[in-house]
Every structure is written in structure tokens, then in C-alpha cells.
Amino acid sequence: MLLSDFLKESTASLETLYPAKEARAIVFQLCEDRIGTKNYTHILNPEYEVPKKALPGLKDDMKRLTEGEPIQYVLGYTEFCGMKFKVDRNVLIPRPETELLVSEAVKLGGMIHRMRIPFGKNAEPVRILDLCTGSGCIAWVLALAIPTSRVVAVDISEGAIEVASGQDFGALLKEKEALAPEFVKADILSPDFSLDKGKFDLIVSNPPYVKESEKLLMRKNVLDFEPETAIFVPDEDPLVFYRAIADISARYLAPDGMCLTEINETLGPETVAVFKGAGFSKAETVKDFYEKNRFVFYSK
Numbered sequence: 008m009l010l011s012d013f014l015k016e017s018t019a020s021l022e023t024l025y026p027a028k029e030a031r032a033i034v035f036q037l038c039e040d041r042i043g044t045k046n047y048t049h050i051l052n053p054e055y056e057v058p059k060k061a062l063p064g065l066k067d068d069m070k071r072l073t074e075g076e077p078i079q080y081v082l083g084y085t086e087f088c089g090m091k092f093k094v095d096r097n098v099l100i101p102r103p104e105t106e107l108l109v110s111e112a113v114k115l116g117g118m119i120h121r122m123r124i125p126f127g128k129n130a131e132p133v134r135i136l137d138l139c140t141g142s143g144c145i146a147w148v149l150a151l152a153i154p155t156s157r158v159v160a161v162d163i164s165e166g167a168i169e170v171a172s173g174q175d176f177g178a179l180l181k182e183k184e185a186l187a188p189e190f191v192k193a194d195i196l197s198p199d200f201s202l203d204k205g206k207f208d209l210i211v212s213n214p215p216y217v218k219e220s221e222k223l224l225m226r227k228n229v230l231d232f233e234p235e236t237a238i239f240v241p242d243e244d245p246l247v248f249y250r251a252i253a254d255i256s257a258r259y260l261a262p263d264g265m266c267l268t269e270i271n272e273t274l275g276p277e278t279v280a281v282f283k284g285a286g287f288s289k290a291e292t293v294k295d296f297y298e299k300n301r302f303v304f305y306s307k
Contacts, residue, residue, distance in 0.1 A: 008057050010038070011049040013065070020073050024227065033078045037068055040082050075227045087144045090151075093174055097166030098142040099237040104295045105213055108269050108302055109148050111293075112211050115265050116153035119208050123155075132157045134205065136259060137188070138195055138212035138252055141237055143171025145211055146188040151179055158188035159204050161195060164236070168192045195251045206261040214248035215240050216271040245271065249278050253285035256305070265306045275300030 014034055021030035035046040042061050049055060057065065071081050079085040079100045084093055087101040088109055094100055116133050123130040132155040137146040140160035150158040162168055172190045180187055193200060195214075220242050222230060229238070240247055249268070256266050266287075270278045275292040282290040282305040295301035 008062060009049075009053075010044060010055045010057055011053060013057050014038070014049060017069050020069065024073070024075060033072065036078055037065070037072070037081070041065055041068065075231050077228045077232055080232060088148045090144075090148065090176070092142050092144050092147070093170060094142050095166075095170060096232055097164060097234060098170050099233055101142060101144045104297075104301055105145070105269060107295055108211065108213065108267055109145055111302075111304070112145070112149055112209060112267055113152045115267075116149060116156060116209050120154050120156070130155070133209065134207045134261070135159070135209045135211065136202075136204075136207040136255075137161065138210065138255065139214040139237075139248070140171055140188075140190065141167050141213070143167075143174055143188065143190065145213065146171065146190070147174055147176060149209075149211070150188045151176065151183055151185050154183075154185075157186060159191060159202065159207075160188045161191045161193050161202075163192070163194045163196075164234070165192060167234075167237070195255060196247065200251070200255065202259060204259075206264070207259050208261050208264045210252075210256050210260055210264065210266040211268070212248075212252050212266075213269040214252060216245070216248065216269070216274070218242050218245050218271070245274060246277060246281055249281045250285075253282050253287070256282075256287070257285050260307065262307065265304070267302060267304050269301060270303050272299040272301060275303070278303050279305075 017034040018031045021033060038044045042058060068081050077100055079094050080096060084091050085100055088106050119133050133153050135149050135156055135158045137158060137160040140146050140162045143160055146158045146160035150156055168190050215238055217238050219239055252268060279290045279292060282303060287305040287307055290303060290305035292300040293302040293304055
């Protein structure tokens with residue numbers, strides 16, 4: 008089968024789920040991963056044929072895609088902050104806007120590290136807590152990007168902890184002389200939540216924040232495949248996770264520590280009020296690249 012024909016047929020089969028341009032990009036990505044072609048291969052080489060031995064697997068992949076399964080789950084990985092993360096249906100697929108949160112966290116953590124350099128061997132490591140870690144994408148990037156960092160990451164899901172702890176960055180850890188994050192299974196909403204890990208210089212979180220009523224605005228590939236517990240909160244109490252995060256931060260944040268959390272764009276002022284009510288004198292919303300309130304930065 009000619010690659011051009013496969014691209015045409017496969018793109019058409021996805022156009023009931025995605026806009027034409029996005030459908031085509033998904034098929035290009037599938038082919039690049041499975042058979043090593045580029046989005047121009049069929050143009051430069053019109054006679055290029057899909058290897059016969061690859062066709063059955065590609066057709067199986069396309070069946071999953073036409074049923075709405077995200078390309079990231081079909082391939083088994085996604086790109087985040089320039090790194091390749093394993094993902095499956097136990098974890099939320101990392102979103103581009105979360106990269107902004109990580110970028111700011113890296114800046115803050117790097118600043119803390121540089122301030123401690125003069126202490127030499129007696130310098131304390133930068134201690135980081137990641138709440139609702141999911142795939143572990145935030146925890147891993149911070150552990151590898153911030154020198155001397157010690158990262159503890161928490162999630163309620165056993166499946167998520169398995170995915171997060173199973174990320175394969177051994178070579179990078181060795182190259183950067185970094186330590187892997189420590190992943191802890193725990194429910195941050197539990198009144199009995201506790202951590203015997205000391206105080207943290209930086210606390211980050213990307214908790215569930217989409218209201219149940221907002222499901223109507225979401226695509227089938229999200230609703231049918233990504234874990235609901237990692238996405239949705241009840242309409243009657245949409246800030247439930249932020250109250251827990253504020254309480255945990257108040258207990259475990261070092262005196263000069265800083266915190267960042269991703270939020271529901273429609274609840275910026277309300278989320279800020281939660282943190283101020285918990286004793287954080289500095290709390291403000293920060294916009295994403297769509298000019299929407301996407302994060303709250305807070306500190307004591």
C-alpha cells in the first residue's frame with residue numbers, strides 16, 4: 008500500500024473526531040513512530056510503500072484512534088518539556104500549559120540552589136513537593152533540571168505511581184548526577200494526610216480542577232479515555248483540592264518557600280482567596296499563553 012494512500016484513508020477516518028489538519032498531524036505522528044517516515048516522505052517519494060509487515064500493526068493503531076483513543080496512549084508516550092514520558096490510561100496526558108508551570112518552578116528552584124552555593128558542601132539540597140503527580144512529568148523535570156534537588160511526589164492512584172516511578176531517565180540521572188523523585192501513594196484529601204519528609208522549599212501541584220458541568224465542552228478522547236479522577240471536581244465544591252493543598256502547604260512549606268499550582272481559569276479570584284485564607288499573604292494569579300488565569304503563585 009502506498010504511503011500516500013494510507014495517509015489519505017487514515018486521515019479521512021479521523022475527521023469525524025478531529026479537524027482535518029489535526030487528524031492529518033495525528034496520522035503523520037503515527038507513521039513517524041511506527042515506520043520512521045516524515046510528513047514529507049510521500050511528497051519526496053510518491054512511490055513509497057508502507058512495509059507489509061507494518062500494515063497489521065498500523066491498522067490496529069488506527070482502529071484505536073478511530074474509537075477516540077488519544078495518540079499518546081496508542082504510542083505509549085508523550086513529549087513534555089523536551090522529554091519523552093510514558094503514559095497510559097492510568098494518568099492524565101500532560102498539557103502544554105503545564106510546561107509554563109514547570110518553567111517557573113525551575114527558575115525558582117534554580118534561584119534557591121544558587122543562593123546556597125556559597126555554603127559549599129554544607130549547602131542544603133533544594134527540597135520540592137509535587138502534589139497530584141500523575142505521570143510524574145513535573146517531578147522528573149524538576150529533579151533533573153534543578154541541581155541538588157530532592158523531590159517527593161504524591162498521588163492517590165496506584166496506577167499513576169507505577170507509571171511515574173517507571174519513567175526511564177536512568178541515563179539522564181547519571182549524566183546530571185541527580186536523584187530520582189520519591190513517589191508516595193497518599194490521598195491529599197484525607198484528614199489524616201501526613202508526610203514524614205521535613206519541610207519543602209518549593210511546592211507545586213496540578214490537581215483536578217475541571218467542573219463536572221464542563222464535561223460538555225470536552226472531547227470524546229478525553230472523556231472516554233483519560234482518568235476522570237485526575238480531571239473532574241464536583242460543581243458544588245470545585246475548590247476542594249485547593250483547600251487541601253493550602254493546608255498541606257501551610258504545614259510543610261519552609262519559611263522562605265514558594266508555591267505554584269495550576270487552576271481552573273474561571274476560578275482565579277476564588278482560588279487566590281483559598282490560599283490567602285490559609286495564611287499565605289502573597290497569592291496571585293498568573294496567565295498562560297492564551298491570556299487565561301491558569302496558575303496561582305503563593306507564599307507566606
